Amino acid sequence: MHSRRSEAEKCFWEQCWMRSWWAGLLVSNLPFVRLVGLNGSLVTGAWTTASDIDWYIVVKPGSIYTMRAVLALLLHCMGVRRHGNKVAARICLNRFATSNLLKIGPENEYHARVFSGTVFLSGWNSEYEKFIQFNQWMYQYGYPVTATLVLPKRNQARIAQLLLELMLTPLIVVSEPLVRRWQLKRAQHNPAVANPQSRVRLSDDELCFHLAK
Amino acid sequence: MMSSASTSPNKVFLFHGSDTFRSYTELRTWKSRYAARYPDAVEHSISADELSEDRFAAWLQPLVMGDSLFSLPAFVVIKRPSSRERQIEALLAQVAADTFVVLWEPGALPETSVLFSISDQVKEFAIPGDTALVHRLETLLASAEMTLDEDARRHVSQLLRLELERVRGEKRLRSGQILDVDERGWWVASLALRLRALGVSHITQAHLELVTSADPVPARVFGLVDAILSGNTGEVARTVALWRDQSVDQGMYYAVLSLLGRSSKRVAAISSLLAQVDLIIKNGLLDIEIALCALTDAIAKGKEEIFEDRLLWKVAVARFGR
Numbered sequence: 451m452h453s454r455r456s457e458a459e460k461c462f463w464e465q466c467w468m469r470s471w472w473a474g475l476l477v478s479n480l481p482f483v484r485l486v487g488l489n490g491s492l493v494t495g496a497w498t499t500a501s502d503i504d505w506y507i508v509v510k511p512g513s514i515y516t517m518r519a520v521l522a523l524l525l526h527c528m529g530v531r532r533h534g535n536k537v538a539a540r541i542c543l544n545r546f547a548t549s550n551l552l553k554i555g556p557e558n559e560y561h562a563r564v565f566s567g568t569v570f571l572s573g574w575n576s577e578y579e580k581f582i583q584f585n586q587w588m589y590q591y592g593y594p595v596t597a598t599l600v601l602p603k604r605n606q607a608r609i610a611q612l613l614l615e616l617m618l619t620p621l622i623v624v625s626e627p628l629v630r631r632w633q634l635k636r637a638q639h640n641p642a643v644a645n646p647q648s649r650v651r652l653s654d655d656e657l658c659f660h661l662a663k
Numbered sequence: 664m665m666s667s668a669s670t671s672p673n674k675v676f677l678f679h680g681s682d683t684f685r686s687y688t689e690l691r692t693w694k695s696r697y698a699a700r701y702p703d704a705v706e707h708s709i710s711a712d713e714l715s716e717d718r719f720a721a722w723l724q725p726l727v728m729g730d731s732l733f734s735l736p737a738f739v740v741i742k743r744p745s746s747r748e749r750q751i752e753a754l755l756a757q758v759a760a761d762t763f764v765v766l767w768e769p770g771a772l773p774e775t776s777v778l779f780s781i782s783d784q785v786k787e788f789a790i791p792g793d794t795a796l797v798h799r800l801e802t803l804l805a806s807a808e809m810t811l812d813e814d815a816r817r818h819v820s821q822l823l824r825l826e827l828e829r830v831r832g833e834k835r836l837r838s839g840q841i842l843d844v845d846e847r848g849w850w851v852a853s854l855a856l857r858l859r860a861l862g863v864s865h866i867t868q869a870h871l872e873l874v875t876s877a878d879p880v881p882a883r884v885f886g887l888v889d890a891i892l893s894g895n896t897g898e899v900a901r902t903v904a905l906w907r908d909q910s911v912d913q914g915m916y917y918a919v920l921s922l923l924g925r926s927s928k929r930v931a932a933i934s935s936l937l938a939q940v941d942l943i944i945k946n947g948l949l950d951i952e953i954a955l956c957a958l959t960d961a962i963a964k965g966k967e968e969i970f971e972d973r974l975l976w977k978v979a980v981a982r983f984g985r
Contacts, residue, residue, distance in 0.1 A: 455885070456825070456828045456832075457825050457828060457829055457832075458828035458829050458831060458832025458833075459828075459832065460884070460885045461829065461832055461833075462832050462835075463884075463885075464883070464884050464915075464918065467884070467914065467918045467921070468912065468914055468915070468918075471912075471914035471917065471918070472914070493921075493925070495925055499831070499832050499835060499836075499837075500835070500837045538835040539835065567924070567925060569921050569924075596924060596927075598920075598921070598924055598941070600917045600920070600921070601917075602945065
């Protein structure tokens, strides 16, 4: 079945999976994080030994900018964030969404192919079911939604997460507009974002960066 | 005393290149040759990156200057000189008549390196091809009057390619990038030693498999996925038992499930079985290892259900006392 793949490529996939697994378990336990999903070449089967690890992260509405900054900092400190020339086996935080916008867009063959088989490593079952429900459009492009949730969060863990969120909400209320302004300013000044070849979507419910190379 | 300055004008030798085994062998050959030629010579050897800059200079300077009246002839081996090349350039500006210096760099030096300009003789050991390495293995075996048959030769080539891919994968090199250090020469030497230990004169593919089977097989998940999809219950049970002994992380099992999920797009028959496995695991009815064995059994026997409903209910009762 996988005989086309060399041993090195198989090892690379395993390495990426385990890195993604541990980082995903850690991130999914942070407050305001609802789902941590793995998509892209590692899931579609088109990976090479130079591939990165694409993540799709769903957070609570009203915290998307702050959580993107927090996660970028956390993964950077862990040494697993993709940046500059460090691409292979690094985690790429290129897609964030809130629970308000679980529909992947725009509707096209590329998004259907890349996101239909998303493997959510851990998160809330309710949000996962919404993802399945809102993305049935992928079927019309020949990609039925086969996304899976590997470790659904148990009720106790969800309650603990909600309690923590309750405590941190005042902080998020203050930080969100500031971080939002900072991130939008950075995006505006980034020539790669202005490149017409790049696919960038910025809103309070979605942050998507597919920058032209 | 050595009076070689007039007979051999070469004072500084540079051995470098990706093929570390060959350059190391050449270094040893060079040392033994010089030891035979100058029996009263003293050998000094050091790694350039071991000492601080001052201590390195204090160590090297008296050796190359040979300023003592009673100094013995010496040959000096400096390993990994690239880390101190500017300092070495300054220190080797003048080398005493009866001193010989070998700079040994395990890896390919850039063309701009100053070590080239200060060396009288440079030997480069580039990455060898598969054929050259197979030939090297045959030479090593021939010294023990052993030969490889055609299948064994092909198998060695394949193993060498795998080894190269593994190393490139470990170093995360892209297709165009060149390997800076190639250690397959050491692998060939170790293989030759293991084959010689077998004591057979004619090496076949079976002999090779015997001696290389102890090598760790790095990719584990894909092997298990293939075994499950082909319904190989024995192999799955063996692997799962091995993983349990090795306390393999639970994430590896989920990697198997993830890959199976991708395969289910091609093998439609297993998608419903996978959904059942998912339910069984998420409800904690069975451990994931046992669920995978049961899945393989269902695939092998072409069953549509992994367990009868009644059996599952019994398991639930036994496990949770409901």
